[in-house]
Amino acid sequence: MINPSAHGWIDKFFSKYYLLNSPYEIDSKDFYCRTRATGFIYGHVISIGSFKPLLIKGWTSEEISKVALLNSLFGIYQLTAKNQDKSEFSKMVLKFYNTINPEGFSLLKKILPNESDSIKLEKIISERVQTNDNMVSKNFSHIVTNALLFIDVLAFQNFLINNELSKNYIQKTEEIILGIVSLALTTKSNKTLYDDLLIKLFETSVRYTKFSGTKIDSLDKLPLEILQTNLEKYYIMDLAAMAIWNDSEMEKKEAEFLHELGYTLQLEKYYILECISAINQFINKYKAEIPYFNYSNPIKHFYDQSTQNVVNLITRNKKRLQKELAESKELVVLLATSTQRELDTQEKKKMKKQLLDVCKTIPSLTIFLLPGGSLLLPILIKFIPQILPSSFNENLDN
Template sequence: MINPSAPGWIDKFFDEQKTSEKLTVLSEEEFYLRTRATGFIFGHIIGFDTHKPISITGQLPEEISKIGMLHTLYQMYCLTQKEENHFITEAVAFYNLLTPKGFNPLQKMLPSSSESSKLEKIIHDRVQTNEDLFSKSFSHVITNALLFVDVLAFKKYLENGSLPEKYFNRIEDLVISIVSLSLKSKTGVSIHDDLLQKLFESSVRYTKISDKGIKTIEDLDLSYLSNDLEKFYVIDLAGISLWSDAKVENEERYFLFKLGEKLAVSETFIINSIHFINNFIVTHKNEIPYFNNSNPVKNFYDHTTESVQVLITRNKKRLVKEVSQSKELMQLLAKSTHKELDKDEKKKIKSQLLDICKTIPSLTIFLLPGGSLLLPLLIKFIPQMLPSSFNENEERDQNPNK
């Protein structure tokens, strides 16, 4: 299994995929439709369009984004380039163009670092728009909604050897303007509209959000969108912002068709976009954060529970071994499964578990500020990993006649 949180994952990805032969992509539209089907366009990835299947089960959201980012960039390279494969080198060179003069995040790496190691660092920084666990968990919005702009910019770089001036600024500015207009054109107000607006606004990297006085679709200057991929992208982002209650009303369809007319995008693409977006949201609505905004505390608990469970599962053998070596800790954990511990006992469990976490690099999250708040989750999952005999006392308490 590829672990994007561990060094060397990019080399492992290409080794497993055996992508020495370029992927067969017949057209830009096919590339776009295949990418859209993964959810990458909307910032909610449900799968990967890889030669060898990669499961998202057991992957953290940030890890899923990393794999999706790498593979979509590589597919763009395959679509654009015909010569010998220098994808990783080209990707690193592309991102180096985006760093401000006098600042290079790769400077901290050793000079001998491989190109793939550099790309791992770049992709990590690119998908980590918010490093704070608690802020990220309380957020209702997806912070990676505009990652596809990187792919569009990579296309420009590969074709021209450079990037148009302020490319990111202009694309982001158009996206925000189109999303704002589409939300204003809706016949009914959805409780998710404000959150969706924040989704895109929280994802911009180069544009300052401001009211540019754009009131109607006629006020939009779309001349900067020069290729089909850019046009397909803004059509789909407008479509997802127009979605409400499993349908798009007539007036909202009119907005999309008018936008498509200005962009010279076929009505067939727009109709298919409407149907795809509806099916995507209806199918995955319960998994998409901005459709589940009822209780921020619950959102935080659900997100951290999932993340902690993944970390514990990955380090199961080491954790069980460390816990089993402490007789007192084992006794206290066993007792905690069926009785309330007193203050001193809870303190002992906390202290001993923190000592164990110090010895397992992946679990040092519990040592960070606020990390101790997650310890109850760790205590909850540990008994489930221990041998069945561990819970014998609990079973006797619950079944006294056996």
């Protein structure tokens, strides 16, 4: 089993599952369609395209995104460099990320000279998939932020082709994406809450471009000439379709815009239709799992996501947690008491303090020690009684 939140996951992933998202003899369209089918293009990954099946049930969205990003980067490396050497790949992708190191990308403070390439890459990828610092926004907007991770894949391909990254490549790509999204939304006759939210999420998710607020009113005002590869054009089309999507029906103006964009990008008509069909099928199938499409109650989705994360952490650390609880008899008594009556203020403070002490001994539970982490303690307390002996909880007796 791979734990993407623990050191050494890249080496284990390479050795155990051997990434084979796209063997280098397969063309770019096949690579792209395989990647899109995993949900990586849309920012909601449902599977990892590895050679051996990889179970991701129980992983957090962040962990899934880390493995998906690594997988896609290695896939584009195979496709472009015609090479499957994992060691060479690690060296090249590290060189690439050192090249694009943006302001605020605080990797230099975290990477030590004597660390292996795989550990350095783990830190970079972990930093790259971080979304908003605000926990509610983080759970709500990750689909947009993670959808833009494919820009890294495109930029890495550009880096491999030219042995350097073209000047302002990423900035111009982000400008095109923001412009396309803005134009796509203007085609809608009936504006919804999603539309304003979507453009705001895109604006706050770009990492290399400061959005100027300039209104783009036509495609010819965008620097589309920098899009030289089919992968870039496929991606732009899918993001445009994603921006337009709101239900299974597409308005005439929306369809006309996508066809105009496809024509401008010199894409074949069948791909435009395929793009529209793909986004409809994907979102209709996974809409309930994507917080963005449940705009009415982001707090609920924050709670649901946090609950799931806590359950995952408890499941992974069940034995260690049981051991720590067994050694903290006063805490166990308080937990048992809480199943029979409401604890008073003093008891709650004592239980909170002792729970945090337990969390300190299990590295992956440090989420509860972070600012705001105490908000998750009620969720932890809710699930802890399930791993205690039934004798501590009379409410469980038949």
